[in-house]
Amino acid sequence: MGDAGNSDEQPLSARLRALPDNQPMSISxxxxxxxxxxHGLALLILALPEALPLPLPSMxxxxxxxxxxxxxxxxxxxxxxxxxxWLGRYPLSPSLVTIVRTRLADLVARGERLSRPRWTSIVGRDRAVGGLCLLLSMILLLPLPLFNMAPAACLALLxxxxxxxxxxxxxxxxxxxxLVLASLILALSGLAWWLEGT
Incomplete structure (x- = not known):
């Protein structure tokens, strides 16, 4: 599965609102x-439940x-x-699809007014962006309480x-x-220092 087309006939927010209600879907x-x-779509959908105060805890x-x-x-x-x-078949729960269709659509509509194609040479370095997203994804898998929102927000921005x-x-x-990586290094260094002193 690849780029399914970049039709500009409808903005993304309108297409989000048109998603079927209460129905399981895959990434494909x-x-x-x-x-x-x-790739950008999948990462946005997967990151936002942790980046925003949505009713999907511990996702x-x-x-x-x-x-x-x-x-x-x-x-x-x-x-x-x-x-x-196999990755395209990954299931998205009906509750996640519903939140995408409602709350995410409103957020995307606001984002559409602020964003436009620019600095495309930076966007063209998508493999490097993918490496950074992989690092942030690995941080999200760490058992770090109250630390998920910041890396997830960075993932959503990317x-x-x-x-x-x-x-x-x-x-x-x-x-x-x-900033997230620097904060994590400082926190882990502080924890190591505290453990050595006990």
Whole structure:
């Protein structure tokens, strides 16, 4: 499965609102319905439940592995590569699809007013972005309480930049990722220092 087309006849927010209600879907199904760049779309859908205060607690353990798989595939093949069939078949729960159709659609509508194709040479470095997304996905899999929102937000920013071909959002996502990594290193260093002193 690859880029299902970048039709501009309808904005992405309108296509999100048109998704079927209370119905399980796979990543492939979602990409066919939305007709957009599959890696960015998949990462956005998988990251946002942890990036926002949505009623889907403790989703990082469930969504982290497919996020890592999509990121790894993006790193190897770029945005124009086709997702392997097994990854395209990954199921998205009806509750997640409902939240995508309602709350995410409103957020995307606001984002569409702020984003446009720009700094496309940065967006073209999609394999490097995939490597960074893989690192953030691995951080999400760590048992770190109260630390999921920041890396998930950076993942969502990077995914949105890929999806909209907006290099500004990619740069913001990269900057945020540097802060996340620095905070994690400082926290782990502080923990090691505390353990050595006890």
């Amino acid at each position: 199904d979602l990409a066919r319905e939305l007709g957009t760049r599959v 990082a353990a469930i969504l982290g592995l497919p996020m890592a798989a999509v990121s790894f595939h993006l790193m190897l093949n770029g945005e124009n590569g086709r997702l392997p069939a 995914a949105w930049g890929l999806l909209r071909r907006d290099g500004l959002f990619v740069v913001i996502g990269v900057a945020g990722s540097v």
